[in-house]
Amino acid sequence: MRSLIPLSTLALQIALISLSNAQAPAKGFGLTDSGFTQAEIVRKSTPRYPRAELLAGIEGWVVFSVIIDEQGNVKEPILIDSSGNRNFEMYAKMAARKVKYTPATQNGHSIASSDNELIINFKIRKKHQKAYKGFLSRYHDIHQNIISGELEAASYSIKELESKHTSNRYEIAWLHMLKSIYYQKIGDTGEYIKQLKGAVIYGNQGLPKSILSNALISLYYAQAKNNLIADAFKTSKLIDQLAENSTEKSKALEHKVQLEKAIFKHPQFSIRGSISTSEAPWIHNLYRRTIGIETLSGKLDRLEIRCSNKTQTINLNKEFSLFKLPSDWKNCTAFIYGESSSELILLEQL
DSSP: OOOOOOGGGTTTTSOEEEGGGSOOOOTTOSOOTTTEEOOEEEEOOOOOOOHHHHHHTOOEEEEEEEEEOTTSBEEEEEEEEESSOHHHHHHHHHHHTTOEEEOEEETTEEEOEEEEEEEEEEOOTTOOOSOOHHHHHHHHHHHHHHHTTOHHHHHHHHHHHHHHTOOSHHHHHHHHHHHHHHHHHHTOHHHHHHHHHHHHHHHTTTSOHHHHHHHHHHHHHHHHHTTOHHHHHHHHHHHHHHSOSOHHHHHHHHHHHHHHHHHHHSSEEEEEEEOSBTTBOEEEEOOSSEEEEEEEESOEEEEEEEOSSOEEEEEOOSSEEEEEOOTTOOSOEEEEEESTTOEEEEEEEO
16 A cells, blocks of 8 residues: 555656546536526425334435436436435335436526435324433433443443334434434544434434534534545535524534635645445545545445536546546536445545
8 A cells, every 4th residue: 555645746657537528518508606507306206114114113314316317307316325224225216216306407408417415204294203201211321321431331221222212203313412422432433423413314303403503513523523524514504504503603614614715725635535335435525626536445446426517437447546527517526436445535636
C-alpha cells in the first residue's frame, strides 16, 4: 500500500479518464439555476407490508437514489440508507419502481435527472404513539446503567428491550437515542452516528422538538468530525429547517459555514471511505469537478456518478484513477462499488 501522492506529481503516473467526451446534453440543455426544475412526485406507491413485520408491529424506512427518465418513471434505484430490515428493503424497491414523477425540465423541456432521493416508509396506521409503561421503566433502568458505567448490563438490556418492548415509531425513536448514548460511551463512532440518524428519522413523528434538535446537532458534529462531509451538510439543512432556535443551533450552523470555507479554500481535500458489502456502494456528494480515487485495501469495482442531468459508470481497474467532470454536469454524487471491507480515499481538486 502506498501513500497518497499529490495530484500535481501524478500526471505522468496515472491515466486521466476524462468524462468530457461522453455524450453531453443537447445544446441549450446545460443546467442553469434559472432554467432547471426538479422532478416531483405525482403518484406515490404504497409498499407491500411484510407479514412478519406487520404482525410484530415493526415499522421502518428505506431511502433510494433514483434516476427519473423523461417520462417521469423511476429507473435504477440504489439503496443508500434504511432502518436495517431486509424485508423492508426488498418490498421498498418494488414500490419505488412504481412511483410516478413529473420529470425534471430544463428551459421547459423534459430531461432525465439522475440524483434524486426517494424515501419509502413502512408505517402501521392508527398505532399507539406513546411509550408503554414497561418500555419507560426499562429505558430509565438502562440509561442509569450507562451513566453509572455498567455497560455490559446495559448492552444485554438494550438487546432485550429491542426484541420485546419496542412496538411503535415513538418507542423506536427513543430506543435509537438510548443506543446512541451507549455507543458514544463505549467509543463506537460508527454505531453512534447510525443510531442518531435512526433517532432523527423516527423522531420526526415522536420525539419532543428539543430532543430532536439536540439529536440533529449531535449528528452534525459527529459527521463533520469523522470526515462525513456530505452527510454533515445534509444534516445541517435539517437543523436549519427543524431545530428550535437556540445557541447550540447557531453554533452548529456557524460551524457549517466555517467548514464550507475550509473545504473550498484549499485546492484539494481528501475523504476516506469504506465499502461495507459488495452490494451497497460507498456514497459521497461531490463538490469539485476533478476527483481521484485510490484503493487502500481490497478491490474496487466501479464508479457510478449521478448528477442532476447525467449519469456515467466507469470501471475502476487501477490503484489510482483520476476523473474530470464536464462543466455542465450539476449536483453530482459518486457511488463506488467494490469488495466487502474495501477501503479507499477520494480526493477532490479544483
